[in-house]
Amino acid sequence: MADATIRRSALAGLAVPLSAGSGAGITLLERHPLVMINLRGVADAAFCDAVRAACGAELPVAPNTSGTGPCGEILKLGPDEWLLVADAGAAWSEKMIIPGATLTDVSHARVAVRVKGAKTRDMLAKGCAIDLHPRQFPPGTCVQTAIAKINVILHQPQDADGFVLYAPRSFAGSFWHWLTGSAAEFGCHVIAPPGDGSMPRR
Amino acid sequence: MMLIHCPHCGARDVTEFTYGGAGAARPADPAAADDPQWADYVYMRDNPRGLHDELWQHSAGCRRWIAVRRNTLTHDVIATARPGELPPR
């Protein structure tokens, strides 16, 4: 499992604090370090029961949805594929046994950035073809799409506090430049993750 | 812009997909197929004006291969399904 003590974000040195004064329409906040586990399996009744027992959360089976529980979030990626996301050190990252499932630790594969603020939808719409209107994209919606031609997972958490975007770590630099460039016209505020994104967390 | 209805993700922009060519049927009994039959399957493609059954991959989405029935004249997407599950014409 991912070891939080040696985690260095691919955004270290990029996602540095930035103040836009009082006029910030967009706030960017990196989520780091996270545990991300790819889950594969056939979503029959026994599998859903096993996931519920292991994660304390309902397995989302409808297209473009997500679930949330005490341990973290479950993002639906495909007909037989999900991504489990939790803060590093969460209970389910230590021991996870789900009968009938294939679990793969992909914690280092992506960077995650929370984007929030009054202009979030306007800003994301500049790079993505998904309809972000709240009627089409309510809290809990999760899609995979391309933003500025970078494959991303776009998730609106149940708490509706903005959107969380997951991008491949090898694209972290260009992804970050697209985010800050697109947010600039609205006033872009950047909050640093705990530590500076590279220091040991525990 | 062309929209394709992914059976797993719903209607998405064509830029999320990669074209995979005609969804030709493999020889029913691969072990018994001779060279001309394989050559026909691998290399020979119709170029119809009108309905065309083809494969696309939802490469920027769920990454699954899907079957698409498309009108090559109008670009209308008539039907989509999992591979092999398009309804008969």
Ligand SMILES: [Zn+2]
């Ligand atoms: Zn799809």
